[in-house]
Amino acid sequence: MAIRHVLEDQIERSERNIAVYRGKLEKLPKGILYPRKRGDKIYYYLKYRDDSGKRVDQYIKADQVEVVKKQLSKRKEYIAMICGLQEDIKIARKGLR
Numbered sequence: 001m002a003i004r005h006v007l008e009d010q011i012e013r014s015e016r017n018i019a020v021y022r023g024k025l026e027k028l029p030k031g032i033l034y035p036r037k038r039g040d041k042i043y044y045y046l047k048y049r050d051d052s053g054k055r056v057d058q059y060i061k062a063d064q065v066e067v068v069k070k071q072l073s074k075r076k077e078y079i080a081m082i083c084g085l086q087e088d089i090k091i092a093r094k095g096l097r
Contacts (some may be wrong), residue, residue, distance in 0.1 A: 002087075007092045014085045014092070021078045028075040033060065033068055044068075 018093050031048025044065045046058045 004096065007095050008094045011089050011096075014089045018082055018085050021082050025075060025078050026054075027066060028071050028078070030057075030075065031063070031072075033072060 012072060029048070029096060031046050033044055033046055035042045035044050037043075044062070045059045046056075048056055048058075048062050050056050
């Protein structure tokens, strides 16, 4: 019985963490950052799809490029954490059988 409680607690904890990370994901930008060269200058754009599936190219100011890069890398980290937690939940549920 003790193992069952540990696994149930693990599942609950993982589900709470997933909810927290999904909340953080909503605040971060999605998509990719790519440069476009116009003449001798380089302009950065954030490319993503909106809710209706339409592709959006949003211009990013030069002073905001590093901030957006950090946010996008943080988003990748959160997605990887969510995938790991979902895998943990799957394993724990198999252990409950």
